[in-house]
Amino acid sequence: MRLRRPARALIAACVAAAAVACGAADPDDFPPPPSGFGTGPLATPAAPSSPGGTPDLETPAEVGTGLDVPWGIAFRPDGTAFVAERDTGRILRIAPGGGPAEPVYQVPGVVARGEGGLLGLAVSPADPELLYAYFTAESDNRIVRFRLGAQPQVVFQGLARAGNHNGGRIAFGPDGLLYVGTGDAGEPRRAPDPADPSGKILRLTPDGQPAPGNPEPGSPVYSRGHRNVQGLAWDSRGRLFAAEFGQNRLDEINLIEPGRDYGWPAVEGTGGAARGYADPLVTWGTDEASPSGIAIAGDTLYVAALRGERLWTVPIEPAALGTPRAVLDGRYGRLRTVAVAPDGALWLSTSNTDGRGDLRDGDDRIVRFPAR
Template structure:
């Protein structure tokens, strides 16, 4: 098996029989400890409580001159933490003050699409002050947690790395579990290998262990058959949506169900149900999207498009989608991360300094679109 965490994946495999026997009792006990989400809470890069649809007119520029901003997580005071992919710095940003470096993650080896990627705050951040990061190290991709005044603790490692397809988005779900989108790291067969954590969505406890009620006991894998997942978001009903980079034909938005197989590399786009794969909700030509971050506010899914250089808005209704509409086409270049702040504002990061875009004056930027 290729997946390991700091306590060793082999111990999880050895413990499968015990896990199965104790699962019912353990899950019941675990459920009682999980936070109960508010029905109005919508989670993307960080939990949020939107008050209305964001106004996608003229935005407020929160920060500029940021080096490849990737992960974004909101602090309780309304400011945000932003991860710079290549420098491994974490900046605190907010309206009215210059970006301030508050941490630099050690051991990050940035190359190609790898580096310091997703950020997430612990659901109990006010009590434990833990920040979680997904990053590329010397030999693999891994997830660590840390406080701003201390060293990182690696929770899960052994996610294969490559120049491309490292995944990298992490987010806590309404169930209090940590979800991570991984890529196939350039080896497409990994996506269909249940023993590999690449090309998957993982579901972990806050300590980095496979969640007890995952589809396969002892495994961190929540869904499989993914090429490169960089967007995770939940709607008000607790349904998980994910953004998927296609290869040559179709990018996807998928509704994620535990244990489902989303088809890569056997299929790209629609037309796979007869082979036992789950269909995407909607697709785009890769030139129009290349979707990275996603977020949900109210009944709208927002998709940040890199190659497409636009923001897609997708109506949601009972887990289905309406006709997507694009806005901001070409206005700010490549878009990496979109997130809904606790006050309902939509925050958006550009990604023109990543080696694939054309930097504009003051790039890269963090923009804020206020809630109506």
């Protein structure tokens, strides 16, 4: 791993982005980001979104087994967990602290192909009975919200879908707004285009509208130049970090600043700062990581690695990230999502039934590590 210190008019939610050229791109085809992008008023989260404390990684307890590609994990304030199964479209409920995984909802219209399906989950901070889900439909990726037993309401749609690079992580930030990690849908030219919501981090109101104070007024885009974002987490200072899959060389952890361009496809890893791009704080070789979910507990960033089959722990320092350390190396196989529960426990899901892992008895599973 390597360390370093540190959009235009409204994108119509009901219209898919225009198709663009597919395949790998020549970095020289992409000039530095325009200086006009991101010059509007910015809103900064003012409070942390994760509890303090340190999870005890030496005391695991399985709280769910026999699951089908558990992807999103979200908690109500009382500790009740909801889990999204990517390929079945089901949402499961697990009691606070663990217990049987109970199917409680079937998201209609989920089309699970390749890396698509039922992906991220979030619980409304204003109403814990209201859930949000990001999923792949027949024509696009979209976000819906719903109450158990009721029909879902589409709040954002028109995100490009593909066999891979669907993004999918959603999370409410400390400011009460909904943040969305999207992928480039296998079309790199989408990522730097401020008029295309793919290959971005979006910042939305709970109703799915562009949030006030976004870098470009009337646009949902918060940052751009991303290949495939599947991890979002805030530290105690309200700073947003994101995990990003590299192509052939380097995976990344980025500190997300509104209006910045993170370089894809012109840059993979570091080396873009001189051209106006934001460089990552941490990079790994793709065989060491393939980072999906991330979470923060206390002053540590936890990164779930798929191909790397380990959990990375990264110290959070005032002006940088410290040296990553690998734990649970190979113990559970591919790791998809890591999340911090209201009681400070760390929940970790495996992804060995996704067609790329080696199955173990009980897969897929969710493991809980209690707070110290």
